[in-house]
Amino acid sequence: MPVANKGEPASALIADKQYRFVCAVGILLGTTRWLEFLAVGIFALDATGSAFLVALLALLRFFPLALFGVFLGALADMLDTTRLFAIAIALMGTVSLLLAGLFAIGQASYWHVAVATFLAGAFWASDMSLRRKLIGDIAGSERLGAAMAFDNAINNGTRLAGPIVAGVLYQWYGGGGVFLVAGILYLVALCFALNLRRSVAQDPPDSWILQPILNAWQAFRYAIADREVLAILGVTIAFNIWGFPMFSMVPVIGKLELGLSASTIGIVSAFQGAAGFIGALIVARLVKPTQYRAIYFYSVCGVISAVFLMGLFPGLAMLGFGVAAAGLAGAGFGSMQGTLIYRAAPAGMRGRLLGLVTICIGSGLIGFANVGVMADHFGASNALWIIALEGAIPMLVIGLTWRNLHR
Numbered sequence: 001m002p003v004a005n006k007g008e009p010a011s012a013l014i015a016d017k018q019y020r021f022v023c024a025v026g027i028l029l030g031t032t033r034w035l036e037f038l039a040v041g042i043f044a045l046d047a048t049g050s051a052f053l054v055a056l057l058a059l060l061r062f063f064p065l066a067l068f069g070v071f072l073g074a075l076a077d078m079l080d081t082t083r084l085f086a087i088a089i090a091l092m093g094t095v096s097l098l099l100a101g102l103f104a105i106g107q108a109s110y111w112h113v114a115v116a117t118f119l120a121g122a123f124w125a126s127d128m129s130l131r132r133k134l135i136g137d138i139a140g141s142e143r144l145g146a147a148m149a150f151d152n153a154i155n156n157g158t159r160l161a162g163p164i165v166a167g168v169l170y171q172w173y174g175g176g177g178v179f180l181v182a183g184i185l186y187l188v189a190l191c192f193a194l195n196l197r198r199s200v201a202q203d204p205p206d207s208w209i210l211q212p213i214l215n216a217w218q219a220f221r222y223a224i225a226d227r228e229v230l231a232i233l234g235v236t237i238a239f240n241i242w243g244f245p246m247f248s249m250v251p252v253i254g255k256l257e258l259g260l261s262a263s264t265i266g267i268v269s270a271f272q273g274a275a276g277f278i279g280a281l282i283v284a285r286l287v288k289p290t291q292y293r294a295i296y297f298y299s300v301c302g303v304i305s306a307v308f309l310m311g312l313f314p315g316l317a318m319l320g321f322g323v324a325a326a327g328l329a330g331a332g333f334g335s336m337q338g339t340l341i342y343r344a345a346p347a348g349m350r351g352r353l354l355g356l357v358t359i360c361i362g363s364g365l366i367g368f369a370n371v372g373v374m375a376d377h378f379g380a381s382n383a384l385w386i387i388a389l390e391g392a393i394p395m396l397v398i399g400l401t402w403r404n405l406h407r
Contacts, residue, residue, distance in 0.1 A: 018138050019147070021195050026131065026154045028189035029089070032096075032182045034162025036120060037061070038269055039170050039178040040113050041251040042262050047110045051252045051380060055372025057117050058248040059365045062240070064121035066362025072129040072355055081137075081351070085130040086193045092123045093186030096179045103176030113175070128358040132338045133351050134196065144342060145292065149284030149335040156280050156331055159273025167266020219352035229353065231402040232340050233360045235300055238398065239333055240364035242391025243303040243326070245371040246310065247272065250323065252380040258316055268320050272327030279331025287335075292343075293405050296336035297398070302329030304391045311384025 014020065037058075044054045075084060099116045102108040132151070139147035169177045223229045247269070254265040287295055303326045310322030337357060345353040367387070374383035399405065 016138065018197060019135075021192050022131065022134055022138060023151070023154060024192045025089075025189045025196075026151055027158060028185045028192070029127070029131075030155045030158030031162045031165070032185045032189075033120070033124065034159045034273070035166040035169075035178060035185075036096075036117075036182055037247075038163045038166040038251065038266060039175060040117055041248065042167075042170055042255075042265070043113060043175050044110060045251060045255060051249075051256070051375040052372040053110070054252060055245070055248050055368045055375065057114060058245065059368040059372070060114055060118045061121040061124065062362050062365040062368060064118060064362070065125045065358045066365060068122055068125045068358075072126050072358070075129075075351075081130050081133055082193070082196045085126065085134070085196075086190060088123050088126045088130070089186055089190045089193055092120065093183050093190060095119050096183035096186055100176050100179035100183055103174060103179060108175060116179075125358050125362070128338065128361070129351050129355045132342075133354055136338070136342045136350065145287070145289060145335075145339050146284050148337075148339040148342075149280050149287070151338075152331055152334040153277050153280035153284060155334065156273045156276025156327065159276060159327070160270045161273070163266040163269035163273070164263075165266075167261075167263040167269075171262045219349060219356055222346075222349060223353065223356055226344070228404060229341065229344050231398060231405075232296070232337075232344065233356060234394070234398045235297055235333075236337060236357055236360040237363045238391055238394045239300045239303065239330075240361050241367035241370070242387050242394075243300060243307060243330070243367075244364055245367035245387065246303075246307045246326065246384055247323075248368055249371060249375060249380045249384060250319070252375060253314070253319060257314065257380060258319070260316075268316075268323060271320055271324040272330070275324040275327035276331040276334070279328040280335055283332055283335040287332075290407075292336050292340055293402070293407070295332040296340060297395075297402070297405055299329045299332030299336070301395055302326075303333065304388050304395065305329075307391075308385050308388035311381050311386070311388065314381035 040057050041054050044057050045051075048054075072084075095116055099108065099112060102112055132148070135147050135151055136144055165181070166178055169181060223233060250269050251265050254260040254268060260268070283295065306322045306325040306329065309325075310318055338354065341353050341357050342350055370390075371383050371387055374386055378386065
């Protein structure tokens, strides 16, 4: 995998054909992810009427991140990252088309969608270890911050398009239409992924079972011994337990508390993507390496503050404002997450430490379970300000103990 020359401006990334290919894959996969994320939430609410079962789908999407993240990272350090990524895309395209077929014959159920959501989560676990590792390898260390920020802008742009498309598709064609489009997008993404250059060949492992486990254990030991890596991972855990789960409550608040249509819920959800897209472009253009840690930390503080306000002052205006504010703040977090861990990792351990980030993202399953239980007992809006107060405590601890935060 070629590495960009040092000193090239960030704008030269666009001229790199390999970077354009990986960006195209990111656009297609991001749109598919957020399209499915909203659609399965609305479907679950229609099929079961339970806020907890809506949150359970989000939990099932996050569980594989904790289960497979570092293992996939170990494989990314051992094998051809490009080939692994293409295989994963092909498998997900097949799953989506099979589920679209079940909807078409009227046999799709909540549990079919739950299984597909779990498999989508397993694929999502590969995103940090495989696709973002490819981005780092293509961009090189000098352009890494800009490359990750542009990737985050793409992700947020797809958060804008995905929910809108999902709301319209679901309202007119139901779950079958959503998963048919998802399957097509996966297959187009596969075509772009097959154009990525093969990674540098590596020696085959002594054991296909033990070696990834041993390599993963090395990553855990390294992270525990490095206080910088621990702080980065701690912020990721806080965001995914007490910040991101808020978005699973948007369909619940919109439909049960405000009586909004599926398309309107999609538009409100898209505010996150629109604001995040703008925020990520600002980060890519203006933020300097000396500001990376502060942007990362205070962005999560901003997300938790937005969650608190949404819960404390329920209503359509605050719902839209909170989603947009969380999207804007989350852009800083998303841009810096992969950047900081890639910079902190030794060259031979980047896939594994990015896999550890994936495990920390998987901690969101605790957050989704928490917000689901809170919503069933106290209502969706009250659940938000409760989890925000919970999240303020660990963020305060991290802020007081992260030595390099303001260096």
